[in-house]
Amino acid sequence: MSMKRFSRNFLPVFLLMLTAPLAGVQAAEGEFLYSAGQLACVTGGNASVQAPSYLDCLRIGPIRVGDTLRTVSMKFGKARQTVNRGPVTERVYPISLNIPAGQPVPYWVIGFEGQRVVFIQISGNMPVEQYALSSIRVGDTESKLLQQFGPAEVTRPVPQIGAVMWGYKPYPVTFEIKNGRVFSMRVSEAIGK
Numbered sequence: 001m002s003m004k005r006f007s008r009n010f011l012p013v014f015l016l017m018l019t020a021p022l023a024g025v026q027a028a029e030g031e032f033l034y035s036a037g038q039l040a041c042v043t044g045g046n047a048s049v050q051a052p053s054y055l056d057c058l059r060i061g062p063i064r065v066g067d068t069l070r071t072v073s074m075k076f077g078k079a080r081q082t083v084n085r086g087p088v089t090e091r092v093y094p095i096s097l098n099i100p101a102g103q104p105v106p107y108w109v110i111g112f113e114g115q116r117v118v119f120i121q122i123s124g125n126m127p128v129e130q131y132a133l134s135s136i137r138v139g140d141t142e143s144k145l146l147q148q149f150g151p152a153e154v155t156r157p158v159p160q161i162g163a164v165m166w167g168y169k170p171y172p173v174t175f176e177i178k179n180g181r182v183f184s185m186r187v188s189e190a191i192g193k
Contacts, residue, residue: 039168136175
């Protein structure tokens, strides 16, 4: 068989093999997706050359890393609490749900450097349906997280709340798992921020 004929016959089969693992897996643009043993950010191909290729996936609900304080204030109003930690100001926004008296309220913690969002975290013991990070919500099961993100690259205990943190290096994304469910999720501008 000539090389030309081999490549003409082999190339379409090879390309079909490459796309086969993605069959049946759905991900919207701007979401992380675990497929064929790899975690990746699904983008529309318009990512800036200067920005990390995963920047479009660093969002929870309506807020993304890089948004402004003005944008966040328009969506959530005034922060309930503000804490300064060096150059980062953390603002806490409770999430209004129909919660029985005495139950802890889910909440956002959003970090700003100046007027710019550098991290977003949402935490709580109750499911928060309206806010997702790549189809994962607070209250989702560990198995759903594994299906969307795959196994964690790094894990470590969080004894203060009886949870385990799962990290997805090289992506600046973490989840805290408590009693088999997502208790908290966080995206940040860079790992360690």
